[in-house]
Amino acid sequence: MNKNLLTWIAYRYFRSKKRTGWISFTSWVSVVGIGIGAFALLVTLSVLNGFESEITRRVIDVESHLRITGNDLTHEDISLIQTVLKNEKIRDISPFINKKSVLSTNGAEAVVRIKAIDSLALTRLVPKANATQRGDNSFISPISRLPGILLGFRLADQLGLYLGDTVSVINPLSMSGMFDVPIVGQFVLTGVFKLDLFDYDDNLAFIEIGEGQNIFDMPGLYSGIDIRFDNYQNINEISKKLQNEFGSTRYVSTWEAQHQTLFGAMKLEKYGSFIALSFIILVAIFNLTSSLVMLVMEKIREIGMLQALGLNQKLIRGIFLRLGMLIGSIGLAIGLTFSLALCLIQQFYRFIPLPSVYFIPYLPMEVHWIDIVAIALAGILLIFIGTLYPIRQIGKLLPVEAIQYEK
Template identity: 30%
Template sequence: MFKPLIFFIGLRYTRAKRRTRFISFIALTSVLGLALGVTALITVLSVMNGFEEELRERILGMASHASISGPDGKLRDWHSLEPTLRQEPRIQGWAPYIETQAMLNADRRVSGSLIRGILPGMEPEVSAVAQRLIQGRLEALKPGGFGIVLGVELASYLGVVIGDPITVIAPEINGAAGGILPRIKRFTVVGVFQVGMYEFDRNLALIHLDDAAQLHHMEGAVSGLRLRLDDVFHAQQVAHELGPKLGDHYTLADWTLEHGNFFQAVQTEKRVMFIILLLIVAVAAFNIVSTLVMVVTDKRPDIAILRTQGMTPEGIMGIFIVLGSLIGLFGTLLGTVGGVLLALNVDRVVPAIERLLGVQFLSGDVYYITELPSKLLWSDVAVITGIAFLLSVLATLYPARQASRIQPAEALRYE
């Protein structure tokens, strides 16, 4: 049952008299420490959420959410799968591809690369490469034109620009009278894209699907179909449900098989960072213990008088639980407001600090992501706020229990 007297006395103890200003100062530092810890925890988790989302968009903007291929790595009747794919509402697009490794040569420079044959008209349905082009157009890939689009890092390493020739050395080999020779074909650079991920910018090249089929002797067949889903987190479920509909002659895979370990590592790092910063919040919360111990020592005569007036030990304990909980509540709310405001304005605060200090935290020469992204999740805010306040309440139990054990006769002996 709510007892207004206990709450009133606990609230009154939060206001300092002249002789207890030092205790109030300690309480203020506890509030500020808790607020700073909560602010830091909300802000850091929001930034890590932003990085995770940015990486997911960049990686899954180029990689397929799911893919369909044949048992021998070739898909010869991909057009026949379209009616089945249209019946699945979670599949928003698909496109055929031919993918293999090759060597690229340009003016004495050689680099290994992943060659992906695509249909320019269908590729935007499954990837964001059309929006990532910084030179040229995806439509410049014409069947029989032998054009090639390179990642910006790959183009820089080979020293080529639009219009330059480049030699593709395919791994397929042909038996000949003079021996076994690799298949070599001359292409022309027609575009350059920049994803902001080394995996793609340095190691990926795009050509037309018909040119890839001719280069690798796959006329009438493709490596598979790339699928784009409405929710990437449902990829495993969609692949599992789509398998029986297609039959045993097809192999389905999803993005978690290739990139799942990377995102699991990001999640692990996020959990570790949460625990580390939570220790800061815990230290600030348990500063309340020292504050309440000093208050209990200072209020021993008051506690004795309240006991002689008939207040129970449970009532005394409740007063100091209320006092410590109010300190924790003020600190938690202050930190929550500060953390939410900072997380929502990271894109403004960080550039202002960079201009003030004359530095750049994420240099474009070193990092692919040059701005701190932030994504505030209210579920994170609720968890952080709840844990911080719970720690504050737990910190009040020991001092409150000690206060409830004070004997009135001993406390008033020298008063």
């Protein structure tokens, strides 16, 4: 039999006036419930995508696409990197020293992470326009001959520091004996930055790389090299190539591997949200199932007549299967359409603001088409499962009994 006929009958059942108003009500509740579930799913996943992209961008801005670490890196390693990656579009290569140290000033002390970099890298990591909260993004002080140091704004507030204050950087690991004196460097606070990343604003300080080599007793040496590319889509292949070249003497890591715990937690949160919010659709499916069961009971005589006219049970099941899929798909389509419109408008126009306590002024949203496909497939699967029980009841009906059925 023509499948279009089955679809037409299912559509007529959907449009026809039900003798029991409760059937129509539960059908529309199913549509609304499935729509709300699909809407909530796509909006939530888009918000999580937006936050993940924003955090990724900020982490890469401060760190790098690729990092090579080791306590005895030299300029020769930089030359080797340039040779191995001569066919890659390298944006910049920045050597650095990254060590734990003690910051001391005015009787206050704090254990911080010191990152020693060159002046060019500083202007890139801490842009003056949007990251320097106070002072300048420079290691040169206009009021002192001491080398400059830049602190995260939370760290500066914790120590009660102002621009021009003197800060001591102490390397406690330089003491090899009980009576040894640690290496101490004197700096002047030239800038306070705000990167809107808690770990960085709370315990990170930048100094010039030459000063770092003096304090940490690493003349001509680096503890790591950061590499940035114009396109980092094939970053894993580049990482393997460099690791094979350096062997076991160096460790090469991508930006994602450096923050594996953070990004792993965000992915887990996304999967958990998808599963949890899918229960909204599942609850609506129960309404769909109950409305189909009641509709089957109401249409028993019509079902018997269709059987008498030659339609077998498989075809009649197909009618009610199409009816259930139609009701569910309407809700799914409405929910996805409205949520997609909202997400795309917010993604490009950012009209929904966030309170100032957050690290960005607007609600981030980023639509991934794979999320839309996943929601649609999951919704269709749940709708299909919800229609199985009602259509199974049709198989228990005999044509004569169905025709003689009295409501």
